Amino acid sequence: MSKGTGRKLAMALSLAQYTLAQSSNSLPGASSYVAPAGFPTTAFSTYYPVPSGQEPQPVLVDPVLNSTLYATHKTPCIATNETDTHVAVTFPLNLTDPNTIPDVDNDPVYYPKPIANLTSSEQEKLISNATHEIAQILTGQSSNCTKCKAALEVAQYVAQRAPTKLPAAMVDFCVSTGFASKSSCSEDYAATNLGASWVQVLAFANVTGLDGDYICNHLSSSFCPYPAVSPLNISEWFPSPKPADAAARVPKASGKRIKVAQLSDVHLDPRYDIGSEGNCTSSLCCRSNVVNKNIPNGTISYPAPPFGYYECDCPYDLALAAFQSVGPLTGTNNENPLAWTIYTGDLVSHDPQSQLSRAYVEYAEDSIFEMLSEYLTGPVFPVLGNHDTNPVDTNAPHSLPGSLGTQMSWNYDHVSKLWQQHGWIDDAGASQASLHYGAYSIKNHYGLRMITLNTDFWYHSNIFNFINTSNPDVSGSLKFIIDELQAAEDAGERVWIFGHVLSGWDGSNPLVNPTNLFYQIVDRYSPHVIANIFWGHTHEDELMIYYANNATVQSRDTALMSGWTGPSVTPLTNLNSGYRLYSVDSGNFEIYDAYTYYANVNVFPALENTSHGPTFKFEYSTREAYGPAANWPADAPLNATFWHAVTEAMENSTSLVSQYNTYQGKMSVLTPNCTNTECQAAKICYMRSGSAALGKACPAGYGSVQSAFDPK
DSSP states (O other): OOHHHHHHHHHHHHHHHTGGGOOSSOOSSOSEEEEESSOOGGGSSOEEOOOTTSOOEEOOEESSOOHHHHGGGOSOOEEEEOSSSOEEEEOOGGGTOTTOOOSSOOSOOOOOOOSSOOOHHHHHHHHHHHHHHHHHHHTSSSOHHHHHHHHHHHHHHHHTTOGGGHHHHHHHHHHHTTSSOHHHHHHHHSIIIIIHHHHHHHHHSOTTSHHHHHHHHHHOTTTSOOOOOOOOOGGGTOSSOOOTTTGGGSOOOOSOEEEEEEEOOOOBOTTOOTTSBSSOSSSSSSBTTOOOTTSOTTOOSSBOOTTOOTTSOBOHHHHHHHHHHHHHHHTOOSSSOOSEEEEOSOOBOOOOGGGOOHHHHHHHHHHHHHHHHHHSOSOEEEOOOTTSSSSTTOOOOTTSSGGGGGTTHHHHHHHHHHHHHTTSSOHHHHHHHHHTTTOOEEEOTTSOEEEEOOGGGGBTTOGGGGSSTTSTTTTSHHHHHHHHHHHHHHHTOOEEEEOSSOSOTTSSSBOHHHHHHHHHHHHHTTTTTEEEEEEOSSSSOEEEEEEGGGGTSOSTTTEEEEEEEOOOSSOTTTOOEEEEEEEEETTTOOEEEEEEEEEOGGGGGGGTTSSEEEEEEEEEEHHHHHHHHHTOOTTSOOOHHHHHHHHHHHHTOHHHHHHHHHHHTTTOTTOOOOOSHHHHHHHHHHHTOOSHHHHHTSOSSOSOSSSOOOOO
């Protein structure tokens, strides 16, 4: 029996086994699924030998990488002869072995071309003089913001003349001034970490202007205040005005419902070490190289369970349990498949930059896409998250000069070919993804256009976004979306847009200028073209509403579009594991119900000596949870008007807000309570904030449920 045939049979048996677990109401499938205790060895073809009781280590052969080209990655690999023309890459065990975690990233680094031909000694003297000058600037009497930008101007002079010398100088200066710890200084500014990227930013940014304001605020909010939204001339962006009859163009519902899954933020940790410290005091826990500094050396406060823990990313056992549960819980199989699945980003674990590499990113891409292809029915449409790159959080625009503009293309080329090989996108989609930073626009087999974007170009941690900050679309990503939406409008198509980093909520993740433009895009093409928007990133279950006219009036009449943020599979941090299924009409592609599922991480330690693995179970139906409070018709879609009605009900019910807050953390026992009026007002404000600027105007400190609320 082939691997695929065996897995299909297992999925069919699982669905039959758990049919009896269905509750009396009309759930899509079973109400719960208990994963087997043992790792499903059919998940991968072959495995490296590992010590008893540890996570499996599958032998992954990349189907698209060529070992000759791969040598430029500077990471060891094993060549596997497949054909005379293609030598595939097999990822070595030491890449993911919990006991051989690297402490330096040896991938290529990129520097701007110097504008002067200085000798090494001249460059060293330049560094010395600049360090002395910056020290004098910082002891001056000017404001912190003025001093910071003046120091950046000196650093820019060095970056443009001695780029390769600057990272080491930044590390030394960071340590000597006590700006951060030695390890943090190295993590942020060493050349093989983020130092070379910082040199590019310093070389090309307008450090004495708006770019400098953003950089200084990023370094410390005590240096410069966060800049206000830059003026935006909308007439320059759209090819034509919004049709007067836009609302009337929304197609009628067909009455036929299809099932669409959203999975997000697996953050697979192949270096997960069972029995290691699960409650460490720094970095990613459940690793062999971390400790709890609050207890004696050599002791462990909380041994990492086989299926994961609150301070850890997703081990193989948890990821496979989640993927195995999708079929039974959603009532889908090979005969009755999911219509499609959207994966809203983040495959790679939360390693420090020094432990990451291109190969580690590619490994996660290969592994998770293979598992999604094998365990989910129907096509999968993925997007890249901020962790799905190297260095982490960074993507550079093509507008940078020379090879700097293509320094991340290795990743776009890789994923575009993988997605095409899995049959999820076609040649045209793969070409788009390779060119547009992993983003594509394709019409799926149901006639819905899927438009994706790489949201790193509005993520606050992508330091390349500090170059030319007055331009809300340096990368051209939003222009790509506008062009595709305009073509969809002209063709009478419906569209879903999805990416990773959400555009609003509390405003803590995205930048204001790009998300302000995106908000105007949503206004222009909603509700007649855009049917829904989806995000990931926060690991939490959240919802945002986009209104007309930049939300100057927030009402049922002005609510235009919904932005659904999907829950994460990883439990990091202090969350349960989960995912969602949508009931979608095949005519208007609007959502008529959403079913969320979760596994209770709090009971994972007790599973170690049992005959079964985690239980994934039905958490709630969106219509049943909020429909009665909103007095919503049973046959109406769960659109932006519905969600505004929910927020109106929340204004009169702290218990409804508390319920939303509980679902936000996927029923985690560690979710803080939201029962006072301050938290109530903040949550409602976040739900009504589809851009960073709107979110930043809300009360701060209640956005995430991963730690105690910290009202500002």
